[in-house]
Amino acid sequence: MNFVVTHFNYLAVIVLMMTGLYVLFATGNLIKRMIGLALFQTSTALLYISLGKVAGGTAAIKIYPDSPEAQALAAQLDPAYVAQFGVSGVVYSNPLPHVLILTAIVVGVATLAVGLSIAVRIREAYGTIEADEIEAVRAREPGE
């Protein structure tokens, strides 16, 4: 049980990922497929963000020890922690995964845009966005 509590974010990743994959393969509707794909991609984003979290770490913005921000932070933090590390030794979360995921989100949006545009063109060419109906139209075409 303790394992579940400490790893709940990873469980969320797994649930989200499986939901995305299931939607992707269970539906024939092209728009719903894109939604499944987006869910699937989001789960990896969550995984990276979880990886970047350092226990007790704060946002990765440089804090100088005698600035007012540092005093405010010291007030919020556990006094035992401040006594041990001081505000100067503040622990930051790893910002790199956030940056990576920012890039991955941009890539995901571009993919989504291209996918939806193709879905629009399919609707214009076949008159439907259901995969099985497209198959039916194709089966009636000569040369299949």
Add this chain to the structure above:
Amino acid sequence: MTLFEAIYVTPPALTAQAPILVVAGPLIGASAAALSPGARTAWMVSVLTAAFALWMSVAVVTEVAREGVVDYALGGFAPPLGIALRIDALGATLALLIASVGLLGALYSGHALSSEVYPGKHGLFQAGYLLCLAGFLGLVFTGDAFNAFVFLEVSSIGTYALVAVGEARDRRALPAAFNYLIFGTVGATFYVLGVGFLYGATGTLNLVDMSVRLAALGDNFAVQAGLAFIVAGLGVKAAIFPLHGWLPGAYAGAPSLVSVFLAATATKSAIYLIVRFVFDVFPTGGFGQTFLALIVAPLAAAAAIVCSVQAIFEKEVRRILAFSSVAQVGFIMLGISLATTGGLSAGVFYLVAHALMKGALFMGVGALAISVKARTVEEFYGLGREAPWSAAAFAVGAASLAGVPLTMGFLAKWSLIAGALEAGALWVVATLAVGSLLTLVYVGRLLEAMFFRAPLPGATRAHEAPFGVLVPLLVMAGLSVWFGVDSSLPESLSRASATGLIGSAR
């Protein structure tokens, strides 16, 4: 590689910047092509950009020949913190291949596109083409795992759009492109997931740094799962059986230029990245090679047999070639999974050979289809007499595919068999023999249709393709013969790639 040592194609100041210019050139060219007013201008932008990329690639290859490995720290930030380009013999070989095919394809597109792309969309098409070129070249140059994902997606998003353009000729291109997008994105996301596992275990994304830390870390479950995700994800892009479902539809529906470019470069760059991870990032003789030998190799062997049989029973010429591509990827992966210098260099040699012959075949199909809308094997009856030059080039590509002596395909099969015997893998030799016989069947069927059958009654007569299409086609086919007679260039490149990855001792 020694061939290139004494060659200087650029002034030293430019040589130092060549690695980034190879990638940045096509990216800038893509925006210029998108903004160009007419089809003619867009085509010229595309040709000039591709020529520039090839020039810079040659500069990088000569530099690699002199120094072994070229490192380029982007923005002057030293790796492992900064993002670096790192080009070794394998990357240089792939870049040379991709840039050459890119230039030939750009030349070919001048006339071949007119019937396949809606008027007014040529600028955007060329922009997509150059984006793909930039993506593939960046992929083989980068020394950063996440950067590789970005380049993978730059090229993939370009190819999804390019495949969908085939709608102007055949509306089945649209569902094929959508399918490709779904498969490709799931593959790319798996790759990101795998990289995430490796990043979590090692704390670095730089490939060199990662390999050092992985060696220190030893095997653990997170690292192994990471590699499995990476190979599975890239396997979709490389069309490793049974993850090849997107490929036949995409190759058959895309405009002929796109089929040429995809067949020659897309699967190849994904294979490159798999090789990079398994042999370079993961410790030699470790989990990566076991994974290849136990999981990828049997699948590759199955591809070589099953997809060759599928190709025999296909009706459409482009689909025959597409299934053949999946089978040939199987051959390439068989060579690579031997994990010996001989096997790996045979795999790389086969990869180059296949890119050239499949490029010539798809260009040939495109050239023949300009005057007649030939799609099925029956519609190809008699085209050999009506369009002799295009058909001859197609025949050369087909001969190379079947492994006829004096073609590059023969040498590729020969070195693969030699590599397998050296490694004592007799079952690889047997698979190769059966696969080659099956290849002979469908190649024979295509050639028989073109040269020994009378045209169907009522079929429109074909004309020879225009000069602008014939030249790149004949060059592509000529390369297969040239390297079949004098293979010193690809031979030395693939040998250097293999020794660079696993050393010459084994």
